[in-house]
Amino acid sequence: MADYKKYQRIFGIVLDSVGTGAAADAVNYGDVGADTLGHVGAAYQGKLSLPNLGRLGISNLREKAILGVPKAAWPLAYYGKMAEISAGKDSMDGHWEMMGLPVQQPLSTFPTGFPQSIINKIAEFAGRDVIVNKPYSGTKVIHDYGERQLDTGELIIYTSGDSVMQIAAHEDVISVGELYKICQFARTLLNGPKYTVGRVIARPYIGPDKDHFTRTANRRDFSLEPTSLTVIDRMHQAGLTTIAVGKTNDIFSGRGFTRAYHNESNMDGMNHVDEVMNQDFTGFCFTNLVDFDTMYGHRRDQKGFGQALMDFDRRLGLVLDTLRTDDLLIITADHGNDPGFQGTDHTRENVPLLVYSPAMQASGSLGTRPTFADLGATVLDNFNLTSGKYGTSFLDCLI
Template structure:
């Protein structure tokens, strides 16, 4: 099997690491959001990101990231991507990256889910549903976790995104049961009247409200892709397709030949290292979710920055191990500004950092008009048509 330029493409999504309010941020109430900028400001110039820095993380911004000087000669190419999908959730962002933007707004529930949905969920599970309105994931188990621990009820809540989240203590509702309940909830939210992007199992542990913690046994039950994605095309053409982290869930497992579940960002990077040691031809797509779940939604810029610095250290190993015929693409799926109001995702442009050891030049890729340029580039690299959305930047990597 021949490939056009790169034998292996590695895509790493830094979940929620936005780099400034998008042009349409006002539509989402997100004017002034800047995830990277506010994290840098919280560190007062002490944010140490040498590897992201030499890839051009400050070069792509209108204002350099505080503490990270623009690289005089970046390793490769840098830019930003703007989203055209109707939402700002992980599913929207990842689907669009792979050439399938979500053009119609999915259902959201600022007043909670309809009574008929809740009733069916209760009848199926044999458990009562409590809460049923928008809530912070950590706050909801603090406020209702002890009750759930005593009664065995289901904590159902949502956010500003198109999601149903179901939280339960692992000692009360075993994971197999929680997953079965979430899988049933998924069948209730596939349309035609109500279409929801994701149902998320949110198990937690701990003895009391001051010590409850969510576990890595989270699982996303996503809407199955409504059209063909770049992953489908790669798989159908016989290229290897590998998922790391929640990527497999986001695409409902469709098109991947191998998948790894992450316990954390660092565990995810262990999986990236493992796959880098494998001889394959195709695309490895990884998501590192801790930025989002642990720090963005919790509005913790210090923790967010610490996670970025931890990733940056591991990135050094990745850069050292890349082959000349490997291509690395680092980006994000949306913003989740820990210095902004509320607890929801923020509508932002996302970084685009592209590097291969075989590159002989560097420069800007500008602001791409859609996340789908990523998937189009992967497809062109493997001699496949790019589809309706996205313009490949492969030939700009000269």
């Protein structure tokens, strides 16, 4: 098993969709002016309280502080931003790039819906008709079509601006297990070469009527399998422990992880982080907290987004208190999803980078890293493993 230079355990926490301002190439995505953290802070009019993220340096990495979160005079962490080089702005693109595998060729998107040939094959496999088949908000589609689906047993298939197929069904009509099987079949149709889709997402929901339908925690992502070795693969091959918390396991098709925890919510995810922090291992725990994205970003709910940040911040206090001197904590995001911006899709933003260990004797700026892959390169460097083609380690910057 590989030894390590500085840290026995590294904890990476991805705040799904918590961007920190439009990226340099945002114009290519129609996202000029997006700023998830900035707009959430403004919506709270100075009452956004993030004391733990604040003392780490969440506002220091920005030119303009988040309203209500002043810049720390002496930040606890090293702070910076990361820019994305992947061709998309979806969770898969962001996580793969962090782990040294940027998605360089744009994946298939379907602004007018999926080809009828694909829809027909899914309908035949499922023995059910398909409705909708166009870009739609996930919560709005079950409001508009959920009662019909509940009555008829049809499949709701929809997409977004990202490379995703989402399949929704009421759990009382189509069991979660049956929905997963349908999604697994759909996955086989979208692996290329003609159509290559990043994720097929099962979207089960419950409730008696359109005004009370809610999506459940039985969501599951069926992702494209990584096309090359990732940081997770390299660590696993070296005999190190690799732990997934949340949808991280799905994003990498389960490949390379020693064990995985499914999240019911952000707070459930933090419970799993607490559990893992009490385990003795040598390696990497990679966590995704998705509620920011699914519950608030896509729904353009600024107040809900801010409350989720404050809830996380409170739980972060326990993480900071529990860290050992040979632990490293990295907090970041995979893309933006600005609830104060137009539309309902992800936004092309730089993402925060906060890096902290109780062993650190200093703090300072890590600047804007040119690729998310710098995170993975740093993890590999710490465990004396050779980095891949992408990413430059910032391990030696951490004093």
